[in-house]
Amino acid sequence: MSRLVLAIDTATPAVTAGVLRVDGDAVEVLAEQVTVDARAHAERLTPNIVDALADAGVSVGQLDAVVVGCGPGPFTGLRVGMATAAAFGHALGVPVRGVCSLDAIAAGSTGDVLVVTDARRREVYWARYRDGLRVDGPAVNAAVDVPGGADAVAGSPEHAALFELPRLAPVYPTAAGLVAAVADWVSEPDPLVPLYLRRPDAKPPRAVAR
Numbered sequence: 001m002s003r004l005v006l007a008i009d010t011a012t013p014a015v016t017a018g019v020l021r022v023d024g025d026a027v028e029v030l031a032e033q034v035t036v037d038a039r040a041h042a043e044r045l046t047p048n049i050v051d052a053l054a055d056a057g058v059s060v061g062q063l064d065a066v067v068v069g070c071g072p073g074p075f076t077g078l079r080v081g082m083a084t085a086a087a088f089g090h091a092l093g094v095p096v097r098g099v100c101s102l103d104a105i106a107a108g109s110t111g112d113v114l115v116v117t118d119a120r121r122r123e124v125y126w127a128r129y130r131d132g133l134r135v136d137g138p139a140v141n142a143a144v145d146v147p148g149g150a151d152a153v154a155g156s157p158e159h160a161a162l163f164e165l166p167r168l169a170p171v172y173p174t175a176a177g178l179v180a181a182v183a184d185w186v187s188e189p190d191p192l193v194p195l196y197l198r199r200p201d202a203k204p205p206r207a208v209a210r
Contacts, residue, residue, distance in 0.1 A: 003064035003185070004030075006053075006088065007175040010045060010081030011073030011101035012117050012156065013038035017048035018175020019056035019063075022185070031055035032175045041080040049084075065094050065185070067178045069101035071195035072125040072138050073117070078194050086192060097182050098192045102127040102138050104177035105154055105170045113168065114150035116143075116159045124159045125197065140197045 002023040009016045018032035033048035033055070053060060068085035071078045082098070089096035102115045106129040113132075116124040119140045126146050127137030136147065143162040153160045154168040161167075170177070 004058055004062050005065045005067055005179055006049065006063050007067040007178040008045065008049065008081050008085055009069030009101055009104065009173040009178055010041040010077045011069045011071045012077075012172045014172035015041050015044040015048055016069075016173060016175060016178075017045065017052045018178075019052050019058050020175055020179050022179060027176055027179050029176050030058065034172070036172070038077070041077040045080055045084055060088075060092065063088070063092055063094055066092075066096045067182055068096060068098055068192065069104055069173050069178055070098040070192060071101055072119070072140065072197045073101060073195070074120065075194075075196055078196070082192050082194055095189045096192060097185075097189045099178055099181035100127070100134070100138060100195060101173045101178075102155075103129075103134060103181040104173035106132055106134070107170075107177040107180035108132055109152075109154065109168065109170070112149060112151045114146070114153045114155075114163065114165065115170075116146070116153060116155040116163070118156050118159055119197075124156075124162070138195060138197065 005020045007018045015035040019030045021028040031052045033052045035044040066085045085096050105115045113129045116126045119125045153163045153165040154170040
């Protein structure tokens, strides 16, 4: 069954939106718009979606599904993508499938691969894969505390550089990677659950004792 899919991700500094045609194992990227700016998730996601749809020659009403990266990622950026995906799904009456954003980076990889992205606070989000399948993580740790065992590393360039491993090309989740991370197109999708892995930086003020 052929379906038109909108894929979006805001779990990293890349604000990604793509339109793809999925027919069984065949995936065709019709258009993709990416803006790399850690502070522009809210400003760039909708324009990137609109531009990707226009480039693909696809109207919103033609979409059959939405795929969204659920992190791990910072609270503010991550919720932009997930809220937008949920809004599209609700408005169009189409399923929204959430995937781990690290899985999207690892999609198509071979061998034992470590994927890392920026978790701030001198830490990384990480997961380890064997032939594209996740075998450990996702988790958040200082780089020195990430378990070894990988043969190569992919993901955020400045954080991948912290590991003495050969570097692979994938840096951010791509539209094709997001779609490849979907395990099941038939069953009812699970509810979207953000992978924050830790509490937000912002905290409510403590009540003053009287």
